[in-house]
Amino acid sequence: MTTKKATIKDVAREAKVSIASVSRVLNGLGGVTAETQDAVRKAAAHLHYVPDSAARSLITGRTHTIGAVLPDLYGEFFSELIRGIDLAARARGLHLLVSSSHDGVEDATAAVRTMRGRVDGMIILSQFVDGEFLDRNLPSDLPAVLLDSPVDNPRYPSINIDNIAGAQAMVKHMLDAGHESVAFITGPAGNYDAQEREKGYRAAMAQHAPKAPLQIITGDFTEESGYRAGRELLAQARRPRAVFAANDMTAVGCLYAFKEAGIRVPEDIALAGFDDILIARYVSPSLSTVSVSIADLGKSALLLLTELMEGKGPQGSNTRTLRCDVVVRESCGAHQTNVATKHPPALV
Amino acid sequence: MTTKKATIKDVAREAKVSIASVSRVLNGLGGVTAETQDAVRKAAAHLHYVPDSAARSLITGRTHTIGAVLPDLYGEFFSELIRGIDLAARARGLHLLVSSSHDGVEDATAAVRTMRGRVDGMIILSQFVDGEFLDRNLPSDLPAVLLDSPVDNPRYPSINIDNIAGAQAMVKHMLDAGHESVAFITGPAGNYDAQEREKGYRAAMAQHAPKAPLQIITGDFTEESGYRAGRELLAQARRPRAVFAANDMTAVGCLYAFKEAGIRVPEDIALAGFDDILIARYVSPSLSTVSVSIADLGKSALLLLTELMEGKGPQGSNTRTLRCDVVVRESCGAHQTNVATKHPPALV
DNA sequence: CTGAAAGCGCTAACAT
């Protein structure tokens, strides 16, 4: 029955009441007799009436939509993140407007600005966004939560992955497994996660293997960079016994470099990554890694955002940290059973 | 400088012109002197003015937003799909509203209905959506394109993956490689892609190995189902020499069942999947598969949708089919170099 | 309990 657009007036006429009553009924505001209710509901159903959200937004100032600004939509991380956000959002009756593919300040600015008026709140993950940026581009009454950001602005709470602790735990694990030193392959320079993971590596080395020299190779989170780093590592005079890569893709690339050179993992060199992407389970040997519940990150962000939207300012600290867990598989040479314990989602 | 909400009136006042002139300048409608232009732009910039999209939508009837209704956001397929849609959308200045996680007719209905008025067009991928559904739930003037759908409704064009041809090509490839018969692991019963792939399998067998008996095991696109199917296959009196799974995850599960049983792939049994997910490249042996350019699917959908939105009815056929390509890796035993040829995106 | 009426911020006639 191909629906045309019926307005509130049409419903009012059909129900023989005023538009005000229609509005009251449809918004459950009460103050209407059962008969009026009935008439309105019948008329609305009959006409397939759906309120115009633009008109409603115009007057209420609410859109029931939240915006997600991300650098990209590519890969497991963002996929999971959006999924977590979406799940939590629709559970609260909120729509999700996504904006991605911005790799510069201008793009980020445009993304944030064009969302103004279209959303009631924003979740932002971007290395180009800082407190000053937000103050300049966001209306003061538009709540926003930052993901994976060093920003510490009282107005914009942020949720971060506990990269430092995760990296530290993994390095300690490898050290404990008997490898006297661990080499590290970094992520891209500007990336906050990458920086934190390196910090964790350094901290763990300083604490648990203070005499061992630090071997740090530059990578950029890509498989290719891992491959190059792997070759570089093999070419060194002092070939490492264990390697910790800043993320899984890098570790996988490194693994291929080792395989190609006939180096056995973990017998000759132990290896570990970070993220616990799906592939980690499937490479041979399976990759030990640090797992992050990305969907929980998205969910937490949305929850925090809705609190903000309801006026509850972030109580106490405005920065939350999401726990990471070491997942021991074959590549790190700790010879354990291959079953990664399922940890419940948890905010530290 | 924490922006408050400036309206068109504020800009008009600041620029000492009428709101009409402001509108004209900001919408590039011409009929304004350079001076007015200047004054308006300065004022707008100064006040950080951003037009209220709700108000604009209310009067123009356009939202510059397109909606994507998907069953889920999980996994590579949807991630890539959204990415393709998003890329094409933002290239045209369109926003993307996503809605997912509906696995029932009610959910789908709610998703589609709540998007009414919020979007200028929709891209829908759902097994619960058919022509009748759309006629009942979509305003007649809201364009929509269907993905992976058997619906053949002149009002709703659809874009499909050429599952039949892809499956057929893969089965033929395996047959040509010397395996006299190929077993098949199906996907979930209600899934359109899965059905088409099975059709392709049957067609290829009928054409190229008419005397070989058909071995068909039930699966459901999950790794577990593939694992079970693999064990089932091994338990059979007539152990197959080649297995084609309806998707990659199933093939991976099957691969693990074989490994566990000490069966070598491809020496003892050849194996192939469908989708070319990232993992396919990383399992050992690497998985031969049928590749689909999912991002292109999303892009094509958006392009088709914008044509519709611009009033160009779909000329000629209203169903397009996206080509698939056989990717030969190690698991199918065709001993070729491991380099998958890069095909340009192409609509058949 | 219900209806009339005033806008929300903007665009698009219609005047000037």
Place this chain on the structure above:
DNA sequence: ATGTTAGCGCTTTCAG
């Protein structure tokens, strides 16, 4: 070339 004005569909006082 510029300004005035009438709504777009809806919520929300404010009267009755």
